[in-house]
Amino acid sequence: MPLSSEPLRKLGFLTIGLFDGADPRRGHESTLEIIELGERLGFDSAWVRHRHLQYGISSPTAVLAAATQRTSRIELGTAVIPVGWENPLRLAEDLATVxxxxxxxxxxxxxxxxxxxYDRVKHALYPDTAGIEDFGYERVRRLLDFVRGEPASDFSGVQGFEVFSDRVQPHSPGLGGRMWYGAASLGSARWxxxxxxNLLTSSVVKAEAEAEAEIPGPPGSPDFAGIQLSHIRAFRARHPDGDRARVSQGLVVIPTDSATPRQRAKYEEYAxxxxxxxxxxQGPGRLLFAPDLVGPSARIAEQLHAHAAFREVDEVAFALPFTFDHEDYVQILTDIATGLGPALGWRPSV
Structure with a gap:
């Protein structure tokens, strides 16, 4: 198979952090242990999902704050925080602190x-403003402004014995350049x-007519890789950094090199x-899902090298399946770091 134009430069993984409602600490500890393992294996990044009013990570910033104290090198990400649940100013404070x-x-x-x-939760989340909340891009733009140091108040100075700033504190100067958008549509990629x-892509895209029109070749059935490629190119065409703008791909990959027969059967049934x-x-949103990639690292590497969107990136954050056991994640991460990553040209960080 033809290799991508560049070897894989950054290797990451994504976990949802499920837990048992009767023993939530164990699940959160498992997530932190997996992040620690990722650092030992040389992964460049570890990412966590969110799950509100479910049995998964509801506070990614709190979990990653704990992870900062148990790791020293690995980058820590959220993929993704839906800002409709958040106050942008308060979220900016939490992100800067972490x-x-x-x-x-x-x-x-x-x-x-x-x-x-939303109809079931709006009275708890926004009891007084549910009908007028703006869940569009403006909410992210406000967050970006606060993270990047734009004023959040028209006052700074001393009031009594207290000193006030007109921007979010603490201010972390480099954080604004490490903000990512999780896009499944052409419009979001452009925005x-x-x-x-930076652009986070995943195993889900919207099969929009406009995106399909951007795919080279004759029209046909929606092609996941082609649509995702159109998002990446549209994003970079509008980014100040052009072709150097950062994009991370987040497909579900499950290498089986060191898996037991029981694990292989489990993984294959899952897929x-x-x-x-x-x-x-699928559905009114015309969501298109990428197939899960299960098998030996060498075979998965061939499948990725044939993937049009993968050939356009040099960063990944492979998604771990939601419902597996801790020992399964250990095996999968170990095989990604020792087999799949090197097959894609990656070298572990130290």
């Missing part, structure tokens, strides 16, 4: 949309580029159950 604690290793990923199941963010959703666009 970045300071980490020594400048935080990579916040965000996205826009109304909170999931992220125009606002100087088989999820395969039907990859046959075509």
């Amino acid at each position: 970045d300071i604690l980490s020594g400048g290793r935080l990579n916040p990923g965000v996205s826009v949309r109304p909170p999931m199941n 992220a580029g125009e606002h100087g963010m 088989r159950e999820r395969t039907p959703r990859t046959a075509g666009p």
